[in-house]
Amino acid sequence: MSSLRDVAAAAGVSRMTVSNVINGHHHKVSPATITRVRQAIKDLEYVPDAQARSLAANRSRMIGLVVHHPDERRGLLENPHDAILVGAVERAVTAAGYSLITASSADVVGTARTVGSWRTDGLIVYGSVADEINELERTQARPLVFLDNYSREQRVNVVGVDDHQGGMAAGQHLIELGHRRLAFAGPLGATDGVVARRLAGLRAAVADEPGVHIVQVLPADHEPRSAARVVDQFRSGRDAPTAVVAASDVLATEIVGELLDRGVDVPGLVSVLGFDDTAVCRWMRPQLTSIAQDIPAKGAAAVELLVRLIEDGGTGTAVHAPPRLPMSLVRRQSTAPPRV
The missing domain is CATH 3.40.50.2300 (Response regulator)
Known part of the structure; x- marks a missing residue:
C-alpha cells in the first residue's frame, strides 16, 4: 500500500506539499504541482486517510445533498432528470475530494437540519422553494447552495437554468x-x-x-x-x-x-x-x-460553487454564483405544423 511519502517522492515534492493538495489548500501550491501530485496519487493508487484529513483540516470532507421528495410512494430517482442530477453531483463531489451524503424528504428544512448535524462541510439543497430559504439559512451555519430555486434574495447562492x-x-x-x-x-x-x-x-x-x-x-x-x-x-x-x-x-x-x-x-x-x-x-x-x-453541468456547477464557499472559509474572498445556464430546443418527431 502506497504512503504519503511514496507520493511525495514520485511527484518530487515534500510531504507537506502533498498534504496541501489533498486537503484543498491550493492557494499554497502552483497549478503545475497540483497536477503532478494528483497524477502521482493516481499512479500509486494512494488513498488518503479520511480521519486524518478531517483532523488536519478541521473539516469532515463530507458534503450533504438534500432532495425534496414529496411522495414516498414513488422512487426517489424515478424522474430521469433527478437521477442524472444526483449522479452528476456525486461525481463532482468525489472529484473534488469530498464524500457525499444524500437524504430525501418532503420536509426539506428538517432534513437539512439532520444532515447538517452529521458535521457536513456544506449542503446542496435541491427542490426547495423560495419561502424556505430564510428558515434553511437560520438553521444552518454551513455554506449552502440551492439548485433550481428562485429566491429573490441577492445573497442566496443559486445554481440553475434559465x-x-x-x-x-x-x-x-x-x-x-x-x-x-x-x-x-x-x-x-x-x-x-x-x-x-x-x-x-x-x-x-x-x-x-x-x-x-x-x-x-x-x-x-x-x-x-x-x-x-x-x-x-x-x-x-x-x-x-x-x-x-x-x-x-x-x-x-x-x-x-x-x-x-x-x-x-x-x-x-x-x-x-x-x-x-x-x-x-x-x-x-x-x-x-x-x-x-445541461443537467450534468448544472450539478457540477453547484458542487464547484459549494467547494469554493467551503474553502473560502469566510476569509472575505468574493465567491459569486454562476449565471443561469441556457436552455435550447431539440426538435424531433412529436412536433409538426398543424393540419389546416
Missing part, C-alpha cells in the same frame, strides 16, 4: 410551425418556481404574436391518471389546442401515450413538447421534441 428562456423557446418553436392554440400542463402549485418560470416564458413568446393564444393551462403531476385528465380536458373544448407544452419529459411522454391510446395522431393532430431532453425523448416513438438543459 427556465423562462426555455419557455420562450418552446413557444417560438410552435408558433413558427404555425400553431395558434397552445396548452400548457404541469404542477402549478409554486407561484415562482421552475414550472411557473417555464409557463411565464411561454406566455412571453405568445404575447407579441397576433392570433396566438394559450387556450388552456392544465394542472398535472405524475400521479396515476394525471395525463389522462389533461387529455380529457383539452380534447373536450371547442377550441382544442393543436399543441401541448408539458413541464417535463416524463409528463410529455405520458400525454403522448394517452393520445396514441385514443387514436389521436401525434404530431398530426396534436404536437407535444417536453422539457429537459432526457433519454426517454429518444426511446419513445414518436421521438419527443424537448427543451434541453
Whole structure:
C-alpha cells in the first residue's frame, strides 16, 4: 500500500506539499504541482486517510445533498432528470475530494437540519422553494447552495437554468410551425418556481404574436391518471389546442401515450413538447421534441460553487454564483405544423 511519502517522492515534492493538495489548500501550491501530485496519487493508487484529513483540516470532507421528495410512494430517482442530477453531483463531489451524503424528504428544512448535524462541510439543497430559504439559512451555519430555486434574495447562492428562456423557446418553436392554440400542463402549485418560470416564458413568446393564444393551462403531476385528465380536458373544448407544452419529459411522454391510446395522431393532430431532453425523448416513438438543459453541468456547477464557499472559509474572498445556464430546443418527431 502506497504512503504519503511514496507520493511525495514520485511527484518530487515534500510531504507537506502533498498534504496541501489533498486537503484543498491550493492557494499554497502552483497549478503545475497540483497536477503532478494528483497524477502521482493516481499512479500509486494512494488513498488518503479520511480521519486524518478531517483532523488536519478541521473539516469532515463530507458534503450533504438534500432532495425534496414529496411522495414516498414513488422512487426517489424515478424522474430521469433527478437521477442524472444526483449522479452528476456525486461525481463532482468525489472529484473534488469530498464524500457525499444524500437524504430525501418532503420536509426539506428538517432534513437539512439532520444532515447538517452529521458535521457536513456544506449542503446542496435541491427542490426547495423560495419561502424556505430564510428558515434553511437560520438553521444552518454551513455554506449552502440551492439548485433550481428562485429566491429573490441577492445573497442566496443559486445554481440553475434559465427556465423562462426555455419557455420562450418552446413557444417560438410552435408558433413558427404555425400553431395558434397552445396548452400548457404541469404542477402549478409554486407561484415562482421552475414550472411557473417555464409557463411565464411561454406566455412571453405568445404575447407579441397576433392570433396566438394559450387556450388552456392544465394542472398535472405524475400521479396515476394525471395525463389522462389533461387529455380529457383539452380534447373536450371547442377550441382544442393543436399543441401541448408539458413541464417535463416524463409528463410529455405520458400525454403522448394517452393520445396514441385514443387514436389521436401525434404530431398530426396534436404536437407535444417536453422539457429537459432526457433519454426517454429518444426511446419513445414518436421521438419527443424537448427543451434541453445541461443537467450534468448544472450539478457540477453547484458542487464547484459549494467547494469554493467551503474553502473560502469566510476569509472575505468574493465567491459569486454562476449565471443561469441556457436552455435550447431539440426538435424531433412529436412536433409538426398543424393540419389546416
